[in-house]
Amino acid sequence: MTLGYHVRRSALRRSAGGYEDGADQLRQWRAELRAVLEEEGNPLGDDQYGAALAKRLPQVTDELFGAFDAYIAELDGVGSGLTDSAANYEAAEHASSVSDG
Numbered sequence: 001m002t003l004g005y006h007v008r009r010s011a012l013r014r015s016a017g018g019y020e021d022g023a024d025q026l027r028q029w030r031a032e033l034r035a036v037l038e039e040e041g042n043p044l045g046d047d048q049y050g051a052a053l054a055k056r057l058p059q060v061t062d063e064l065f066g067a068f069d070a071y072i073a074e075l076d077g078v079g080s081g082l083t084d085s086a087a088n089y090e091a092a093e094h095a096s097s098v099s100d101g
Contacts, residue, residue, distance in 0.1 A: 007085075007086075007089045009086040009089055009090055010086075012082045012083070012085055012086035012089070013082070013083060013086050015082050016078075016079045016080070016081075016082035016083040016086070017079070018079075019075045019076070019078045019079035019082065020075070020076070020079040022075050023072045023075035023076050023079065026068060026071060026072050026075065027072060029068075030065065030068040030069075030072070033064075034065070037061060042054050042057070044057065
């Protein structure tokens with residue numbers, strides 16, 4: 001008797017789709033946020049406090065969008081990894097059935 005396990009490739013692909021959907025949603029939110037920030041210009045006011053915060057705004061927005069980009073890349077990586085795993089399991093199963101048959 002050969003010990004082994006069974007992988008549900010459909011579940012891997014379904015999970016991959018969830019990560020891809022999440023990345024797409026983040027891309028949309030990132031674009032919407034970028035549009036609002038560009039439209040608003042300096043939303044911090046014209047007083048001394050607003051001016052002080054405005055000096056930091058470019059750095060803060062760069063860090064914010066960098067975090068969006070990093071999270072999107074992670075989700076894309078997990079999604080493509082799950083898709084690749086499903087394809088690899090399918091190929092291995094096919095190869096096994098051909099060699100057994």
